[in-house]
Amino acid sequence: MASNTVTATYVSAYSDLTKAVESVNNCKDIDEVANFVKSGVEAYQVCKERINKVQEMIAGIQGEHKD
Amino acid sequence: MAIATEDTYLEVPFAEKDKVKRLKARWDSTMTKWYAPKGVELDDFKEWIIEATEGPATLSTVIAQMSIAISRAMPAPQWCSAEIAEINISGANGYFSLVEMDGQGSVAAKVRASAFGAKFTAIRQKFIEGVGTDLAVGMKVLVLVKPNVTAKYGMSLMIEGIDPNYTLGGVAAQLKALLDRISHEGLHQANKSKHSPHDFTHVAIIAPNEAAGLGDFWRDVSPLQDAGLCRFSKFSAQFQGERAGAEICLAIEKATQLHNADPLDAIVIIRGGGAATDLAWLNQYDIAKAVANAPVQVFSGIGHERDDTVLDVAAGKRFGTPSKVSAYITSTVISNAVKAWDDFSNINRSANNLIKSAMDAANNKRQNLLSAAENKTHQVIAELNGLKSLLAFRADKACSAAQTELRVNLTTLMTIDPSKMLGRGYAIVREGSQHAPTKASLAGSGVIEIEFEDGKMEARYGE
Numbered sequence: 001m002a003s004n005t006v007t008a009t010y011v012s013a014y015s016d017l018t019k020a021v022e023s024v025n026n027c028k029d030i031d032e033v034a035n036f037v038k039s040g041v042e043a044y045q046v047c048k049e050r051i052n053k054v055q056e057m058i059a060g061i062q063g064e065h066k067d
Numbered sequence: 068m069a070i071a072t073e074d075t076y077l078e079v080p081f082a083e084k085d086k087v088k089r090l091k092a093r094w095d096s097t098m099t100k101w102y103a104p105k106g107v108e109l110d111d112f113k114e115w116i117i118e119a120t121e122g123p124a125t126l127s128t129v130i131a132q133m134s135i136a137i138s139r140a141m142p143a144p145q146w147c148s149a150e151i152a153e154i155n156i157s158g159a160n161g162y163f164s165l166v167e168m169d170g171q172g173s174v175a176a177k178v179r180a181s182a183f184g185a186k187f188t189a190i191r192q193k194f195i196e197g198v199g200t201d202l203a204v205g206m207k208v209l210v211l212v213k214p215n216v217t218a219k220y221g222m223s224l225m226i227e228g229i230d231p232n233y234t235l236g237g238v239a240a241q242l243k244a245l246l247d248r249i250s251h252e253g254l255h256q257a258n259k260s261k262h263s264p265h266d267f268t269h270v271a272i273i274a275p276n277e278a279a280g281l282g283d284f285w286r287d288v289s290p291l292q293d294a295g296l297c298r299f300s301k302f303s304a305q306f307q308g309e310r311a312g313a314e315i316c317l318a319i320e321k322a323t324q325l326h327n328a329d330p331l332d333a334i335v336i337i338r339g340g341g342a343a344t345d346l347a348w349l350n351q352y353d354i355a356k357a358v359a360n361a362p363v364q365v366f367s368g369i370g371h372e373r374d375d376t377v378l379d380v381a382a383g384k385r386f387g388t389p390s391k392v393s394a395y396i397t398s399t400v401i402s403n404a405v406k407a408w409d410d411f412s413n414i415n416r417s418a419n420n421l422i423k424s425a426m427d428a429a430n431n432k433r434q435n436l437l438s439a440a441e442n443k444t445h446q447v448i449a450e451l452n453g454l455k456s457l458l459a460f461r462a463d464k465a466c467s468a469a470q471t472e473l474r475v476n477l478t479t480l481m482t483i484d485p486s487k488m489l490g491r492g493y494a495i496v497r498e499g500s501q502h503a504p505t506k507a508s509l510a511g512s513g514v515i516e517i518e519f520e521d522g523k524m525e526a527r528y529g530e
Contacts, residue, residue, distance in 0.1 A: 002362070004330035007268045014266070014403050017410040024417040030425040033418055040414040047407050050296065054404035057294040 010050055016043035069109040076135060077101045077115035087115060098134045099217070127218040134216040144213040144227045151206050152177065161187045161202070165210070165224070180212060182226035190229050197231025198238060200347040209233035242350055245377060249355045257359035258383040264332040264364060266403050267297045267396050271322035271334045273315065274389075276303045281339035284368075287393035296400055300325055306338045306369075312351035315378075319357040319365075326362045334361055335396075336378060337389035338369040346376050355381040368392035489520035 020040030027033050044051075079087050079101045090111045092101045103112045117128075124132075152174075153164035160183045167176040182190055195201055202208070211228035249255050274281055291297040302321050304314035315336070322334050336358075349369065355377045358365045364383030368391055369376065379385045386392045481487070485495060495518040496503045498510050509515070515526050 002327055002330045003262070004269055004332050006330075007264065007266050007332050010268070010403070011265045014407045014410075017407050017414070021410040021413045021417065024414050024421065027417075027421060030421060033421050037414060037418045040411060044407070044411045044414075047404070051404045051408050053294045053296050054401055055408075057290050057296065058401065060294075061290055 010047050013043045013046035016040070017047070071103050071105050071107050071109045073105050074135070074139070075103045075109065075112070076117055076131065077103060077112055078117050079115050083115070087112065095134075095138065098131060098138065100131065130216055130218045130221070133222075134214075137214045137216055141214055144211045146209055146211050146230070148207065148209050148233070151202065151204055151208060154202055154204055156191075156202075159184050159188050161191065161226070163226070165208075178222070178224055180210065180224040180226050181215075187226070190226065194229050194231045194234070198235045200238070200345075202229070206234055207237040238347070242377075245350060245352060245355075246380060248352065249377065249380060254355045254359040255380050258361055258365050258381055261361075261364045261383055263383070265399070267291075267332045267400055269298045269300070269329065269331050270396065271325060271331050272299050272301045273304055273318040273322065273334065273336045274301065275306045275338060277339070281337060281389055284337060284339065284389035284393045287390065287397055291397060291400060297396065300329075300331075307345040307348045311348040312353050315349075316353050316357040319361055323360075323362050331363050333364050333366055333383075333396075335366045335368065335392050336382070337367075337392060339389055346371055349376040349378045351377060354378050358382055366392050366395070486520070489518065494519050 017040055020036050020043060023036040024033060024040070027036060076095075076098065077087060077092060077100065079092070084101065087101050091104070091107055092112065092115075093104050094100075095102055101115070103109060103116075109116065117131075149165035149167055151163055152166040155162040161181060163180045165178050165180050166174050169175040191202060209230040210224075210226050211230075212224040212226055215223045215225040246255075274284075288297070288299060292299055300322070302318040304318040305311050306315070319334065322331065325331065346369065358378065358381040365381070366384045366386055367376075367379045367382035368386040368389040369378065370388050375385070384395075386395060489495070497516045497518070498508075498512055498514070501508075501510070503509050503515060509528070513527055513529060515528060517524055517526055
């Protein structure tokens, strides 16, 4: 049965971001930080547009409420 | 004087009703006749007493006698169970056909029954409040009835009351049987075991045609659609009436076809308000089966918090109202994005902190190294200075010793100077260029040179 790959891509990127932040937070070796930051940035690139849209939507809703 | 030993029916013209009433006659609403009750003086009612006529009785008289007999046999209303075979509600009046079925499903007894006006309205209202749905064909009911025999319409029952608890029990038993079947076949778990969506970009909405009650839902989700975050594909279906089950199943089938071409995250089945009594239309096996076979999780939000329908039981997630479904979808999309943003910010912050800590540590290390090197240098210089002093001291000492030794040697040397020795009477003997300090050292040339303080001379030697 087909699955929604668009959603799955975002969910996977969200998960990768969470893993990356955990790895960075638990990182003891400065030499490994670059790899974790890189994977976090790559995940962020995937969902950046969606995050921006949500921020714009929230701003729009808050704007409506102010009006 | 004749005292009435039983109720005696009277033929009273309308104009004379007050007169018989004063004489303690009573009104039989079923027979629509006045009668002299048992124990009264019959002579008072002589002019209205129905006399037995000569020849065959009229049909109305026979029916009247039947009515009297039935009334006597069943003086008070009686509860009986029956099934509604037909129902016709016209204005404030209800007309029924009640049946009793035998074990083989055949009609064992059948009778017309009716209730009128305010009484029927009250009975119906009480039933709806108690059972949660209106009177309908096929329902088993416990009715309080009394016989009604009229000359014009014959035998029927007047409904004095309907016990909603009896029917409720029947409906509940029917629903329980349905739920047991769904449970036995695993239909209640099938959709719940589907992948639970963690975000939403495409959702199918199955809702009634009338969108009036869904205003809040669409208002909540339209920002998601407008922002391009999630698409909502709508399918219409009736949610009440005989077609409800089939139309909902068809809508699920259409949503499944859409999913195969343009995958969905969830199918939402919502009903924007409406009577709680109409929930019964959603208690259908086919709906449960369609939900169980749906390709993605089904969310139910049919606007009723308290009672679970079969749809709710089979659904992957049950939400009480459409607004709760829209709130869940919206909050999921927003919270995912907000968390992702927080995570990304945390990565930046943590990485910067980590790098700063590392740089601080490196600087500290460098500083420590510099300090250590400086200390070491000072230490080495101090050691070198010490060594230098020691060396100078020892050199001085060695020089002094050498000078002393030299002085001694010089004195010695001075003492053993050959010229000085020659002056003291010693001579130097040479044979050729070699000194000959002893006789044995002579080479045998026979000529030697003797040096004195004041000069040299040759001498010859032999054996």
